[in-house]
Amino acid sequence: MPKPIVALVGRPNVGKSTLFNRLVGERMAIVDDTPGTTRDRLFGEAEWNGRVFHVIDTGGIDPTHGGKTPLSVGSADFIEDIRAQAQAAIDEADVVLFVNDGQTGVTGADLEVADILRRSQKKLPDGTFFPPILVVANKCEARETRDAASQFYELGLGEPHPVSAVHGSDTGDLLDVVVASFPAEAAADEDESIKIAIVGKPNAGKSSLLNKLVGEERAIVSPIPGTTRDATDTLIEMEGLQVTLIDTAGIRKRGKIERGVEQFSVLRSFKAIERADVALLMIDATTGITAQDAHIAGFILDQWKSCVVIVNKWDAIEKDTFTMESYTRKIRSDLNFMDYVPLLFISAKTGQRVDSVLPMALRVQEERLARLTTSKINAVIHKAQDAHPHPTHAGRALKMFYGTQVRSDPPTFMIYVNEPKLMHFTYLRYLENQIREEYGFLGTPIRIVTKGRRE
Numbered sequence: 001m002p003k004p005i006v007a008l009v010g011r012p013n014v015g016k017s018t019l020f021n022r023l024v025g026e027r028m029a030i031v032d033d034t035p036g037t038t039r040d041r042l043f044g045e046a047e048w049n050g051r052v053f054h055v056i057d058t059g060g061i062d063p064t065h066g067g068k069t070p071l072s073v074g075s076a077d078f079i080e081d082i083r084a085q086a087q088a089a090i091d092e093a094d095v096v097l098f099v100n101d102g103q104t105g106v107t108g109a110d111l112e113v114a115d116i117l118r119r120s121q122k123k124l125p126d127g128t129f130f131p132p133i134l135v136v137a138n139k140c141e142a143r144e145t146r147d148a149a150s151q152f153y154e155l156g157l158g159e160p161h162p163v164s165a166v167h168g169s170d171t172g173d174l175l176d177v178v179v180a181s182f183p184a185e186a187a188a189d190e191d192e193s194i195k196i197a198i199v200g201k202p203n204a205g206k207s208s209l210l211n212k213l214v215g216e217e218r219a220i221v222s223p224i225p226g227t228t229r230d231a232t233d234t235l236i237e238m239e240g241l242q243v244t245l246i247d248t249a250g251i252r253k254r255g256k257i258e259r260g261v262e263q264f265s266v267l268r269s270f271k272a273i274e275r276a277d278v279a280l281l282m283i284d285a286t287t288g289i290t291a292q293d294a295h296i297a298g299f300i301l302d303q304w305k306s307c308v309v310i311v312n313k314w315d316a317i318e319k320d321t322f323t324m325e326s327y328t329r330k331i332r333s334d335l336n337f338m339d340y341v342p343l344l345f346i347s348a349k350t351g352q353r354v355d356s357v358l359p360m361a362l363r364v365q366e367e368r369l370a371r372l373t374t375s376k377i378n379a380v381i382h383k384a385q386d387a388h389p390h391p392t393h394a395g396r397a398l399k400m401f402y403g404t405q406v407r408s409d410p411p412t413f414m415i416y417v418n419e420p421k422l423m424h425f426t427y428l429r430y431l432e433n434q435i436r437e438e439y440g441f442l443g444t445p446i447r448i449v450t451k452g453r454r455e
Contacts (some may be wrong), residue, residue, distance in 0.1 A: 002271040003045070004182045007093035009117070011109045011426050015138040019165035020044065020057035023090040023175070048175040051182060054271075056093070078090035084302045088408040091121045091157060093131045095181045097174075098155070102145045102162060106154050115156040132181045135160040136174065141167060193242035195270045196361050199300075200282030201292055205312040208348035209282065210234065210247045213358060225397070236356050247273045273299060277368065277409075278306045278361045278443070285313045285327070304410045306364045307341045308445040310357065315347035340436060341443050364443035369408050372439060377403045377413060383435040390427050398422040401453055410445050416453040423450045 006023075008016045016045060024044030043056045090096055098117055100110055121129040135148040152160035161177065198206045202387035214234050234245045248269040273279055279300045282295050300307050315321065324345055332339060332373045342360055346353040381403050390398040396419070403415040413435070417423060432446050 002274050004051070004094040005092060006053055006095045006178060007058060007090060007098060008097045008099055009058050009090060009113070010099035010136075011107070011113055014099045015165050016099045017057055019097070019099060019136070019138060019163070019171075020055060022168055022171055023055050045313045047294050047446045048179050051179045053094075053179075053182070053376060054287075059072050069383045073153075079326045084336075090117065090131070095178050096131050096133045097136050097178070098133055098157060099136045099138050100151055100152055100155075102140040102152075105148065106151055110155060113159055117157065126164075133157050134174070134177060134181070137162045138165050138166055141169065143226060191244070193244045194278070194362065194365050195244045195246060195276045196278045196280060196358075197246040197248060197276035198280045198282060199248050199269055199273060199296060201284065201290070201296075204282035205348045206247055206282050209280070209310070209312065209346075209354065209357070210245055212348050212351055212354045213245060239304075239362065241362065242356065243362075244275060246272045256303065270299060273303055273305060276305055278308065278365050280308050280310050280357065280361065281341075282312050283331070284308050285311050289331050293342070294334055297338055301338060301445055304445050304447065306368045306410070307338060308357070308360050308443055309335070309338075309341050309343045309363055311343060311345045312348050314345045315350050315352060338445075340445075360443075366439055368410055368444040369442065370411065370439070371407050372435075373410050374402070374404045376439070377405060377435075380429065380438050381415065382432050384431055385444050390422070390424070390429065393424075396422060410447060411441055412447040412449070415448060415450050417450050420450040 008020055010016055023046045025046070046053055046055050048251065096117060098114065100106070121133065124130055134153050135155055135157050136312070137152050137160045140146045140149055141164045146162045149160045149162035159169070161174045163174050164172065196211060200206055210232075215235055232247045234247070236243050236245065238359055246264070281293070281297055281300065283289055297309075311327060311331070327345070328343055331343060335341070344353060344356060344360060346357065346414050348354060381400055385400060390400075393396075399418040401416045401418075403413055406412050406414045415431070416421075428448050428450075431448055435441070435446060
């Protein structure tokens with residue numbers, strides 16, 4: 001299930017960035033006393049009471065400008081962009097934290113922001129409104145300030161929650177309410193189709209590939225990077241199987257993400273990877289693999305998703321006998337942490353090898369669901385140990401007793417040993433390679449965990 005989204009909104013200089021840093025546990029946002037410092041929406045990940053969720057920091061909404069009058073001082077030129085990106089976050093958030101300054105009290109700008117938030121809510125059939133909006137009175141370090149937080153009832157959005165983002169006071173109570181406000185986790189995904197997400201940098205040809213795969217112009221194709229703003233699902237049938245294709249917005253480096261809705265679309269792309277079974281990582285052959293391609297690949301691996309690397313625009317490359325081999329070596333080198341993924345060289349524009357994309361993705365999904373018997377696993381483990389024993393540590397030797405596959409999707413193996421802390425990560429990688437050498441698991445990450453057991 002995709003992680004819920006919590007958006008921090010409010011007028012400038014009320015402490016949203018400080019609260020953001022407190023929630024995600026690191027200093028990702030620039031904190032400054034100058035209003036409007038946070039011009040881009042930053043997003044991070046937080047966890048509370050076992051629930052993991054995304055947190056979005058927005059620039060302050062300034063309803064006093066609205067972009068209607070010329071602005072020339074400081075960051076005021078960005079007011080309209082900041083307001084637009086905050087609205088984009090509000091539209092997609094599962095919970096909105098309306099952050100206010102508990103020291104200055106309710107201002108006319110706060111009342112206008114409250115009106116913006118109320119108008120953004122959607123009324124559900126049961127009469128409730130979505131997303132829930134929690135009023136936060138920040139900078140409430142002093143007792144008198146906390147006592148005065150009740151004035152924020154005037155905003156008409158319910159009970160105010162006094163906190164101090166700087167000191168962390170009462171943020172735990174706030175998070176209790178936030179988590180309780182999340183939509184209930186689905187017991188099971190009723191959609192049993194195979195979900196394939198098409199991801200990559202802007203303008204890598206993702207929408208063009210989608211159109212070729214479905215045989216019609218389902219997605220807008222444009223040479224302008226960033227045309228696809230939302231993740232779009234398309235259900236098709238392939239070899240008797242239901243397949244959901246997820247086309248996403250391009251993912252750029254954080255520093256190169258434009259203000260406005262694009263930054264939110266990046267988060268939606270990450271959410272698409274979270275709910276996918278297989279990710280098709282699109283690489284532009286004309287630019288070659290970049291650090292950002294590797295960054296996206298790393299996110300796919302972090303989420304334990306299967307992957308196929310698609311090298312697009314192959315028709316635009318001048319080739320000789322060794323060109324594909326040279327590209328393959330370069331990609332394998334740059335993505336050495338995912339050396340198990342298959343590579344396909346295609347042209348979404350001409351259709352070259354596009355017919356091999358879905359069969360490869362389905363093959364990878366089949367490998368993702370594969371299960372090995374305990375006898376097969378132990379045969380690999382014992383053969384690997386005989387060929388290359390684990391080195392001793394301080395005179396103590398690791399003993400591997402037996403292994404078993406405890407789950408698939410992704411394939412996960414449990415190895416019972418005498419002392420788990422003796423197992424070195426390089427030896428785990430060695431065992432993974434030995435398992436792949438015998439049984440494949442093409443395009444699919446493998447988890448190996450160790451557990452202590454007495455001899």
